[in-house]
Amino acid sequence: MSGAAQETAPAGAPAAAAGRQGSVFTQGRLLLGLGLAMLAAMLVVTILAPLIAPYSPSATSPDSLAPASAGHLLGTDSIGRDVLSRLIVGGRTTLLITVTAVLIALVAGLILGLAAGYLGGLVDEIIMRALDVIFAFPVLLLAIAVVAALGPTVPNLILTIAIVYTPAMARVVRAPVLSVKQWDHVEAARSIGMSEMRLVLRHILPIVVSPILVATSLTLSQTIFTVTALSFLGLGPPPPDPNWGGMLSEARQFMELAPLTVIGPAAAIVFATLTFIIIANGLREVLDVGSVR
Amino acid sequence: MTRFVLGRLAWMAAILLGVSLVAFVLMRAIPGDFAIAAAGSQRVAPEVLAAIRRDLGIDQPLTAQYLSWLGHALTGDLGTSFVTRRPVLGELLSRLAVTFQLTFVAAIIATLMGLATGLAAARLRGVTDWLVRLWNGLMLAVPNYVVATLIVLLCGLYFPEITVLGYTPFLENPLANIGSLLLPGLALALAVSVTIAENMRAAVLEVASQDFVMVGRAKGLGRGAILRDYLVRNALTPVITAAGLKIAALLGGSILVETIFAIPGMGQYLFDSINSRDYPVIQAIVLVAAGIVVLVNTAIDIAYARVDARVQM
Numbered sequence: 001m002s003g004a005a006q007e008t009a010p011a012g013a014p015a016a017a018a019g020r021q022g023s024v025f026t027q028g029r030l031l032l033g034l035g036l037a038m039l040a041a042m043l044v045v046t047i048l049a050p051l052i053a054p055y056s057p058s059a060t061s062p063d064s065l066a067p068a069s070a071g072h073l074l075g076t077d078s079i080g081r082d083v084l085s086r087l088i089v090g091g092r093t094t095l096l097i098t099v100t101a102v103l104i105a106l107v108a109g110l111i112l113g114l115a116a117g118y119l120g121g122l123v124d125e126i127i128m129r130a131l132d133v134i135f136a137f138p139v140l141l142l143a144i145a146v147v148a149a150l151g152p153t154v155p156n157l158i159l160t161i162a163i164v165y166t167p168a169m170a171r172v173v174r175a176p177v178l179s180v181k182q183w184d185h186v187e188a189a190r191s192i193g194m195s196e197m198r199l200v201l202r203h204i205l206p207i208v209v210s211p212i213l214v215a216t217s218l219t220l221s222q223t224i225f226t227v228t229a230l231s232f233l234g235l236g237p238p239p240p241d242p243n244w245g246g247m248l249s250e251a252r253q254f255m256e257l258a259p260l261t262v263i264g265p266a267a268a269i270v271f272a273t274l275t276f277i278i279i280a281n282g283l284r285e286v287l288d289v290g291s292v293r
Numbered sequence: 294m295t296r297f298v299l300g301r302l303a304w305m306a307a308i309l310l311g312v313s314l315v316a317f318v319l320m321r322a323i324p325g326d327f328a329i330a331a332a333g334s335q336r337v338a339p340e341v342l343a344a345i346r347r348d349l350g351i352d353q354p355l356t357a358q359y360l361s362w363l364g365h366a367l368t369g370d371l372g373t374s375f376v377t378r379r380p381v382l383g384e385l386l387s388r389l390a391v392t393f394q395l396t397f398v399a400a401i402i403a404t405l406m407g408l409a410t411g412l413a414a415a416r417l418r419g420v421t422d423w424l425v426r427l428w429n430g431l432m433l434a435v436p437n438y439v440v441a442t443l444i445v446l447l448c449g450l451y452f453p454e455i456t457v458l459g460y461t462p463f464l465e466n467p468l469a470n471i472g473s474l475l476l477p478g479l480a481l482a483l484a485v486s487v488t489i490a491e492n493m494r495a496a497v498l499e500v501a502s503q504d505f506v507m508v509g510r511a512k513g514l515g516r517g518a519i520l521r522d523y524l525v526r527n528a529l530t531p532v533i534t535a536a537g538l539k540i541a542a543l544l545g546g547s548i549l550v551e552t553i554f555a556i557p558g559m560g561q562y563l564f565d566s567i568n569s570r571d572y573p574v575i576q577a578i579v580l581v582a583a584g585i586v587v588l589v590n591t592a593i594d595i596a597y598a599r600v601d602a603r604v605q606m
Contacts, residue, residue: 133311136590137583140548142315145579148567149319225436229549232438233564252442252553256449263446266439274434 028285035217035279042275046091053085058240065258075260077251083264090242091268097154097237098223098272101161106216108162109169110208116170117177118200128174131167139164143226147235154237161226165219172215173208180207210287214280221276228269244268298595305591312583313366317359320576327351330570331375366580372573376566381577385559389581391460392558395551396543398471398478399485404536406482407489411532412525414490415497425494429487438549441480445553448476458555477554481546485539492535496528537593544582 045052054073061080068075074083116127134142146160180186186203194202230236231245239246244265251261283289323330328345329337337345346352353361365372371381414425448457457476461469500506506523514522548560555561559578566574 129307130311133308133315136308136312136587137315137579138542138544138546138586140546141579141582144548144563144567145316145319145575148575149322149572151323221434229436229438232549233552234568248439248442252445255442255446259446259450262442266443269439270435273436274431277430277434 028282030282031278032282032286035275035282038271038275039279042091042095042272045088046095049089049092053082053088055082055085057081057086057089057242065254065261067258068260074264075258077247077258077261078254083247083261086242086247087244087264087268090244090247090265091272093154093237093241093243094224094227094231094245095272097157097161097227098220101158101227102165102216102220102223104158104162105165105169105219106212108166110173110212112166113170113173114177114200114204114208117174118181118204120178124174127170131170134163135167137164139222140226140229143230144233144235147230152230152235152238157227157230157235157237161223164226165223168219169212169215172211176208176211177204180204210283210289213287214283214289217276217280217283221273221280224269224272224276244272294598297598301591301595305587308587309584312587313363313580314359316576316580316583317362319579320572321355321358323572327572330572366577371577371580374566374574375571376569376574381574384562385574385577385581388557388559388562391556392544392547392551392560394463394470395474395477395481395547395556395558398474399481399543399547400536402475402478403482403485403489403539406486407536408493408532410486411490411493412497415494415501416520416524422494425490429491432483432487435483437480437484437546438553440483441477441550441553444476444480460554460556474556477550477556480550480554481543484546485536485543488539489532489536492532493528496531497524500524500527534593534597537589537596542586544585 059081061076063072063076064078064080066072066076066080072082072084074087077083077086112127112131116124137145143160143164146163147156150156150160181204186199189199189203227236228243228245228248231243232249234249236243236246247265248262248269251258251265255262321327328342328349328351331345331349332342351358362372369382371385373379374381374384377384410425410428414422445457448455456473459473461473463470501524506519509519509523544559547558548563550556551558551560552564559582563575563578565571566578
């Protein structure tokens with residue numbers, strides 16, 4: 001759709017750039033390390049959520065809209081539930097939907113992009129034109145329409161997000177495949193009679209790995225945005241399970257009385273988004289991938 | 294050029310057709326009986342349901358339904374709201390006007406902020422550059438509805454005398470109208486201004502390293518003249534393209550911001566329709582909003598091709 005020509009990602013050997021500046025701690029590695037550390041922290045908290053959370057996320061208490069205290073580090077919400085516990089447990093729902101959906105979009109995009117780029121011709125036309133129609137919708141608008149039609153359940157949310165982000169993934173995969181398939185080593189492999197399947201797996205797929213890694217982490221950050229935005233609009237996973245977008249939206253009514261009820265989920269959303277953006281930027285420099293989008 | 298434009302327009306028509314198909318299929322995919330949704334209640338006499346089916350044409354085959362719906366949409370009949378029982382088009386147009394206004398205010402704020410910070414980062418370098426880039430990096434991670442919520446929170450806490458929520462129509466009080474759009478505009482603008490600033494910074498750095506700037510400096514042109522006539526002018530073309538694409542995306546982004554600031558635009562209309570399961574309205578908004586984005590993108594493509602001779606035609 002965009003007029004600006006999409007750069008064909010240079011398919012350089014991974015890690016070729018790592019030692020470029022002589023030091024182990026190039027900016028890219030530093031960023032990647034920071035991002036991965038943030039991701040690890042998030043994963044540990046998410047996986048161990050029931051053990052870490054000081055209270056049950058749905059346990060109410062008469063002490064509503066309480067400020068931060070030793071008993072409730074982030075205070076309580078309008079019906080006396082512990083905000084910190086809800087944040088910790090709510091991350092599970094939000095991150096589960098995000099990660100599963102992006103993985104599905106990744107696999108679908110990989111298959112469609114490889115098929116379109118490698119087979120070319122009519123297959124390419126049909127796949128890319130169909131995806132262009134999905135691409136024409138603003139992401140959030142399409143997601144809202146699909147969830148509103150199908151109903152807000154966790155599987156539907158995952159399916160929706162996967163549909164919405166598949167075209168972008170397919171585009172990222174297709175561009176390098178188009179150029180790589182004409183390279184000499186692919187031609188050579190074909191001329192010695194290598195099967196098509198093996199050719200794609202051995203010689204085409206590895207070239208796509210770097211750009212797809214960067215695109216995946218960028219998509220993860222955008223998906224956090226979309227998932228929490230849907231929950232914010234009331235199209236998130238159904239209650240009583242907490243989730244970050246829903247918490248932010250519920251808290252708005254009384255936020256001036258208990259600012260932490262808003263600041264908590266807002267900070268969690270920003271932290272998660274930032275994590276994936278930092279990883280994407282780190283990966284881009286370490287893997288020496290040009291601009292992916 | 295003519296061929297390029299015609300090709301683009303034909304392509305646009307094809308995409309719009311696809312968009313309409315998606316909008317149609319989605320609203321037929323809702324679980325349960327569409328007629329019951331239209332009646333607004335489970336307890337309706339079977340004769341009434343049959344009448345509603347006939348009215349809405351649901352008893353026809355799907356292709357006939359789609360063609361008839363598309364035909365009506367093309368002539369401006371976007372259906373009737375389940376809730377108000379009035380045509381969707383009139384309400385949608387007045388909402389759209391508000392959203393356009395908000396988008397316009399946001400675009401101006403984003404452009405001013407983006408150009409200023411991008412230029413400052415590229416010319417001053419050093420600490421300014423570092424701060425601008427840090428700010429940009431952070432802002433990319435803050436969704437616009439979080440910005441909007443935090444703005445409302447901060448204003449409520451520290452400036453309780455300011456009315457933050459709500460909207461004043463332009464004809465009623467032009468000044469109050471712009472005032473009521475400033476904060477939501479800012480919330481929408483931040484992410485876009487980051488893109489503009491990054492593009493501006495890169496473009497100015499790129500231009501500044503070229504020979505003709507050195508020549509200008511060597512022949513004794515003042516800093517102001519070089520900045521104005523050489524740097525900004527030459528840097529602007531790529532920035533405008535990037536900004537155009539981003540501003541088109543603002544339309545989608547305004548859904549949440551309008552809801553938070555109680556601005557009666559298309560986004561809030563969509564939000565309300567979702568809550569009341571007003572499917573014809575949801576369908577109409579999806580169709581119109583996606584249509585606008587397709588139109589704007591096509592316009593940008595064509596404008597870009599006119600400006601930049603290198604674009605393949």
